[in-house]
Each structure stands twice: as C-alpha cells, then as structure tokens.
Amino acid sequence: SSSTPYLVMDFVSGESFDVLLKRVGHLAPEKAVFYLDQIANAIDYAHRQGVVHRDLKPANCMLEVNDRLYVLDFGIAKIQSHFTGIVAQEETIVGTPAYMAPEQIRNERVLPATDLFSFAVLAYQTITGKRPFDGSSYTETMGNILSNEPLPLNTHVSLPLSLEAVFSQALAKDPSKRFPTARKFVEAFAAACKIRDIHQLSERERSQESKRIAVWDAGQRNQASRTLFHGNFSAPVVPAAHTLGPGGIFSHNDKGLKENVKIDRKGPLIRWAIAGFSVLALLSGATLLSISLDTTVDTSLESIPVIQDIPGNESQRLRVVVGEELAVPTDKMVSAMTDAELSATLVSDSITNKVRLEALREVENRNLPSLRPSIPYLLKSESYVVRSELLNILGRMKDSAAVPYMIPALNDLDPTVRKAASDAFSAIGSRKAVGALKQRYAQETDRVVKQSLKNSVEKITGLPFPGSATS
Incomplete structure (x- = not known):
C-alpha cells in the first residue's frame, strides 16, 4: 500500500x-x-x-x-x-x-x-x-x-x-x-x-x-x-x-x-x-575505464590542446592538432621558413605541389614532429607523388607514432602509394601495422605491392608469413 x-x-x-x-x-x-x-x-x-x-x-x-x-x-x-x-x-x-x-x-x-x-x-x-x-x-x-x-x-x-x-x-x-x-x-x-x-x-x-x-x-x-x-x-x-x-x-x-x-x-x-x-x-x-580490446574504454578528448577540422575534409570531421593559424609566407624560400610556417604550408590549399614537396623535404631535414598532424590531409592530395613522398619520408624518419595516421594509405587507389606505405611500415618496424598489412595482403591484386606487403610482415615479425605473393 x-x-x-x-x-x-x-x-x-x-x-x-x-x-x-x-x-x-x-x-x-x-x-x-x-x-x-x-x-x-x-x-x-x-x-x-x-x-x-x-x-x-x-x-x-x-x-x-x-x-x-x-x-x-x-x-x-x-x-x-x-x-x-x-x-x-x-x-x-x-x-x-x-x-x-x-x-x-x-x-x-x-x-x-x-x-x-x-x-x-x-x-x-x-x-x-x-x-x-x-x-x-x-x-x-x-x-x-x-x-x-x-x-x-x-x-x-x-x-x-x-x-x-x-x-x-x-x-x-x-x-x-x-x-x-x-x-x-x-x-x-x-x-x-x-x-x-x-x-x-x-x-x-x-x-x-x-x-x-x-x-x-x-x-x-x-x-x-x-x-x-x-x-x-x-x-x-x-x-x-x-x-x-x-x-x-x-x-x-x-x-x-x-x-x-x-x-x-x-x-x-x-x-x-x-x-x-x-x-x-x-x-x-x-x-568503464580499461583500454584493452575486450573491455570498455573511456577516451577523453580533453588531452588534445587545440583541434580543428582538416581543410577540405569537413565531411569526414577528421581532426588534427594545430598551432596558431598562420598565413603561408609568399616571400620566403621554404628553407627560410620557421617550423610553424612549414606546418602551415603543408596543409595550405593555396600552394603548388612543387612547394608542398619542398616543404615535406625540409621537414625531414629538420626532423620535425610537426609532420605528423598533417598526414591525414596530405594523404588526400590529388597528387600521387605527394602521397608517395610523404610515406617515403615517414619511413626514413622512422616515426612510430605516425603509424596510426598512415594506415589509410594501404587502401590508396594508386599501387605506387600502397607500396610506399608498405615499405614505410617495414622501415619503421612497428608491430602496430602488422594487422593492417595482413589485411591488405588478403585483398591486394597487384603482384609487386603484394610482395612488398609480405616482405614487410616478415621483416617486422621476424617470422615467415604464410601465403604466396603471386597468389
């Protein structure tokens, strides 16, 4: 009652x-x-x-x-x-x-x-x-x-x-x-x-x-x-x-x-x-607070200081960490730019691919971590040369923290870019990429790319990877 x-x-x-x-x-x-x-x-x-x-x-x-x-x-x-x-x-x-x-x-x-x-x-x-x-x-x-x-x-x-x-x-x-x-x-x-x-x-x-x-x-x-x-x-x-x-x-x-x-x-x-x-x-x-694949994760975005939608990719709402918004200098050689100006140049829609490639190589020369936040934007470039060179540079820099940003390149429409991604993962040697490499191997139709994927998996793991690269 x-x-x-x-x-x-x-x-x-x-x-x-x-x-x-x-x-x-x-x-x-x-x-x-x-x-x-x-x-x-x-x-x-x-x-x-x-x-x-x-x-x-x-x-x-x-x-x-x-x-x-x-x-x-x-x-x-x-x-x-x-x-x-x-x-x-x-x-x-x-x-x-x-x-x-x-x-x-x-x-x-x-x-x-x-x-x-x-x-x-x-x-x-x-x-x-x-x-x-x-x-x-x-x-x-x-x-x-x-x-x-x-x-x-x-x-x-x-x-x-x-x-x-x-x-x-x-x-x-x-x-x-x-x-x-x-x-x-x-x-x-x-x-x-x-x-x-x-x-x-x-x-x-x-x-x-x-x-x-x-x-x-x-x-x-x-x-x-x-x-x-x-x-x-x-x-x-x-x-x-x-x-x-x-x-x-x-x-x-x-x-x-x-x-x-x-x-x-x-x-x-x-x-x-x-x-x-x-x-x-x-x-x-x-x-609620474990970070394993079989338990619930609670990943707060509060640790990211400043976030902004990547130019040209608003529909996907991909986000990168950026500093102050800077105008791309038009009166400077790439080699004379500050680190912040280089970062702005990499993601600018107003520059030519020639300048963008020069900026990429300058970032490599200085061994700057500022390249990492620009990866998703650069992988959307209409130029396969830019996409491939980006991956080649990341491989030479051996930046293991860049691996999660690079994984989408394994599904690029251009086989040259897919091979560059595979070779970069091999050079970096991160086991975080093994799953994505194996998955791409199962779908790959290009013989040269497939061989590169097989070689990368074997180099990273130190074990023979089952399957023929010509199959």
Missing part, C-alpha cells in the same frame, strides 16, 4: 555470449540466427524507447540456461536527443574499440545505426570466430574500422557468397546506408543463408512479458543480477537537455538527477522514473 517505489531484481544463471564463442569458436548460420534474432528484438525495443546502447558486444549479452539471450550493461547507454531536438556538441568517447562504428570513433552524433554496426560486428564474429576489423592495439583496430573494408567472410569459414553483400551493407561506413533495424539485418542474414523460419523461440519466450531491457552488473560474469523494466508507463519520459554519462551521478555537480529527467505528469511516476535511472547509472560503475 506504500507509495514508495522499488525495483525487483531477477537472478540469472548462465554465461555470457562471449564465453560461449570462446568455447565453441563459431556457430553455424542456423544456430547463429537463433541467437541473433533474440538480440535484434532487444536492440530494436531499446531503440523504439529512444535508447542507444553504445557498447554492444558478446560480453554484454547473457545466455541463460534455457538458451534465452539478454542484452545487458546499459550503463553507458544514451537517450536519443531527437526527443528534445537538442544535440550535445562534445562528449566523451565511450565503447569497446573492436565494436565501435566509425561515427562513434570520430566522436560524432551517436544514432541507433551505431548500435546496428556493433551488432553486425557481433554477428560476423558469431559465424566466423573472428572480428571483421582487428588489430594488435585499440588504435590500430579503430584505424582499420575507419579506413578499411571488412575481411571477406570466406577468409575464415565457408559461407554463402550472398552473405558478403549483407555484411557489406551492415558494416557500411555511412550510417544512412546500413539496415534500418536489427530485425531487417537478421532477416537479410537468414535469407542469404536460405533459413526460412527465424522465429524459433517458444511462445513463452516470444510473449510480450519477455520484452524487457536487462541491466547487468558486468563484474559478475557467470551469475548476474539484472534489473527488469516491465509494462508500459502511462506518461512518456522526456529526456532533458543534458544526459548523465557513466558515473555522472557521483559528480557532485549542482544539477541533480531530478533536474535531468522531466516527466509530463507529477506524482509517484516521477519517483519511479528517478529510481529507475538512478539504478541504471549505479549498476554501470565497475567496468
């Missing part, structure tokens, strides 16, 4: 989907669809409520003993701003690198399509035992996601060729080109594998009662306590202008949680909503 709200906690005995995949390697398409269908239901349900998970991965899916899957750990979920029309301009990047969508890595607006990309990575891993974009570090992995195509499915296991097109759409760099819902992706997946009936769950598991969002304390991997949200609230929850991030409830700021949740009815419903969001934030606390 009391009006005090309370939450009922369920106890689940089972294992995470991640543990299952580690144990069996990968699943046959029929079994994969059985599980993916359940995950799709949870994702689409959350999206209909205006919630984006932002960290969808096998470790955040709990498999109960009766083969029922729950999507867990909504601790870093974000309420969609289209409910209020207010979009946050800057926020901390959160998620697990191997499952992040390109827009999530670039710290752009997170949408339901962001979860759908992560779901496609999870699905790829479910049927192959591998991830479509991988690397030896989270920086390399994110570089592959931003710049490379996913590895062909048949690189790992034998699967229908028609499934390649499904994953090509699901893993599209452009969010608008992905499937509109998780359900549509699973239906396309099933059709490509000629699986007629994807509704394999029992009536009990398909009942309206089982449509629930589970919030899991990620510190308990085998037996998890989850919070269940049942039924329909009669009054919709309207997100406020500011949403709390992970741990935001502990920030001791002047605005309390009550001010950040607005409900269009007063009374007990307010207390219900506040209690629900409070527990949601509290249950997320233990697992």
Whole structure:
C-alpha cells in the first residue's frame, strides 16, 4: 500500500555470449540466427524507447540456461536527443574499440545505426570466430574500422557468397546506408543463408512479458543480477537537455538527477522514473575505464590542446592538432621558413605541389614532429607523388607514432602509394601495422605491392608469413 517505489531484481544463471564463442569458436548460420534474432528484438525495443546502447558486444549479452539471450550493461547507454531536438556538441568517447562504428570513433552524433554496426560486428564474429576489423592495439583496430573494408567472410569459414553483400551493407561506413533495424539485418542474414523460419523461440519466450531491457552488473560474469523494466508507463519520459554519462551521478555537480529527467505528469511516476535511472547509472560503475580490446574504454578528448577540422575534409570531421593559424609566407624560400610556417604550408590549399614537396623535404631535414598532424590531409592530395613522398619520408624518419595516421594509405587507389606505405611500415618496424598489412595482403591484386606487403610482415615479425605473393 506504500507509495514508495522499488525495483525487483531477477537472478540469472548462465554465461555470457562471449564465453560461449570462446568455447565453441563459431556457430553455424542456423544456430547463429537463433541467437541473433533474440538480440535484434532487444536492440530494436531499446531503440523504439529512444535508447542507444553504445557498447554492444558478446560480453554484454547473457545466455541463460534455457538458451534465452539478454542484452545487458546499459550503463553507458544514451537517450536519443531527437526527443528534445537538442544535440550535445562534445562528449566523451565511450565503447569497446573492436565494436565501435566509425561515427562513434570520430566522436560524432551517436544514432541507433551505431548500435546496428556493433551488432553486425557481433554477428560476423558469431559465424566466423573472428572480428571483421582487428588489430594488435585499440588504435590500430579503430584505424582499420575507419579506413578499411571488412575481411571477406570466406577468409575464415565457408559461407554463402550472398552473405558478403549483407555484411557489406551492415558494416557500411555511412550510417544512412546500413539496415534500418536489427530485425531487417537478421532477416537479410537468414535469407542469404536460405533459413526460412527465424522465429524459433517458444511462445513463452516470444510473449510480450519477455520484452524487457536487462541491466547487468558486468563484474559478475557467470551469475548476474539484472534489473527488469516491465509494462508500459502511462506518461512518456522526456529526456532533458543534458544526459548523465557513466558515473555522472557521483559528480557532485549542482544539477541533480531530478533536474535531468522531466516527466509530463507529477506524482509517484516521477519517483519511479528517478529510481529507475538512478539504478541504471549505479549498476554501470565497475567496468568503464580499461583500454584493452575486450573491455570498455573511456577516451577523453580533453588531452588534445587545440583541434580543428582538416581543410577540405569537413565531411569526414577528421581532426588534427594545430598551432596558431598562420598565413603561408609568399616571400620566403621554404628553407627560410620557421617550423610553424612549414606546418602551415603543408596543409595550405593555396600552394603548388612543387612547394608542398619542398616543404615535406625540409621537414625531414629538420626532423620535425610537426609532420605528423598533417598526414591525414596530405594523404588526400590529388597528387600521387605527394602521397608517395610523404610515406617515403615517414619511413626514413622512422616515426612510430605516425603509424596510426598512415594506415589509410594501404587502401590508396594508386599501387605506387600502397607500396610506399608498405615499405614505410617495414622501415619503421612497428608491430602496430602488422594487422593492417595482413589485411591488405588478403585483398591486394597487384603482384609487386603484394610482395612488398609480405616482405614487410616478415621483416617486422621476424617470422615467415604464410601465403604466396603471386597468389
């Protein structure tokens, strides 16, 4: 009879989907669809409520003993701003690198399509035992996601060729080109594998009662306590202008949680909503600050002093660290320019490629680190000579910190540039590039470039690289 709200906690005995995949390697398409269908239901349900998970991965899916899957750990979920029309301009990047969508890595607006990309990575891993974009570090992995195509499915296991097109759409760099819902992706997946009936769950598991969002304390991997949200609230929850991030409830700021949740009815419903969001934030606390490929990372952009969009690449919103904006001197020889003027010259749209090449060589002569922030811009030059010379110089400078910036060059349209990139990685000798080199090797059609890729991998690792350069 009391009006005090309370939450009922369920106890689940089972294992995470991640543990299952580690144990069996990968699943046959029929079994994969059985599980993916359940995950799709949870994702689409959350999206209909205006919630984006932002960290969808096998470790955040709990498999109960009766083969029922729950999507867990909504601790870093974000309420969609289209409910209020207010979009946050800057926020901390959160998620697990191997499952992040390109827009999530670039710290752009997170949408339901962001979860759908992560779901496609999870699905790829479910049927192959591998991830479509991988690397030896989270920086390399994110570089592959931003710049490379996913590895062909048949690189790992034998699967229908028609499934390649499904994953090509699901893993599209452009969010608008992905499937509109998780359900549509699973239906396309099933059709490509000629699986007629994807509704394999029992009536009990398909009942309206089982449509629930589970919030899991990620510190308990085998037996998890989850919070269940049942039924329909009669009054919709309207997100406020500011949403709390992970741990935001502990920030001791002047605005309390009550001010950040607005409900269009007063009374007990307010207390219900506040209690629900409070527990949601509290249950997320233990697992947010690791930087391994298999745990959540929290990469703050506050450490970057000054950032600016790269000229000519506004649509991609790539960012580099720059100093004061300087006019490119027209009355100076390149050799007489200051270091800051050289940096400005490298990314200027008003100079000729001849001057740009002179500036590149002067940077090499001075052994300046200022070349590094200019790499993404220079790799977009219309001149293959500029792109190739940049990579040659980076190789001679042996700047290992430049490796993540250089990875996109492995997919350049010009084979001369791709070979220059491979040779540069070989000269630098960074193991961070090995994953990208191997991935490019699997896709490369030019015989000379393929031989260079093979040589680079073998030189960096000190081990023979399987495969023939002429194959």
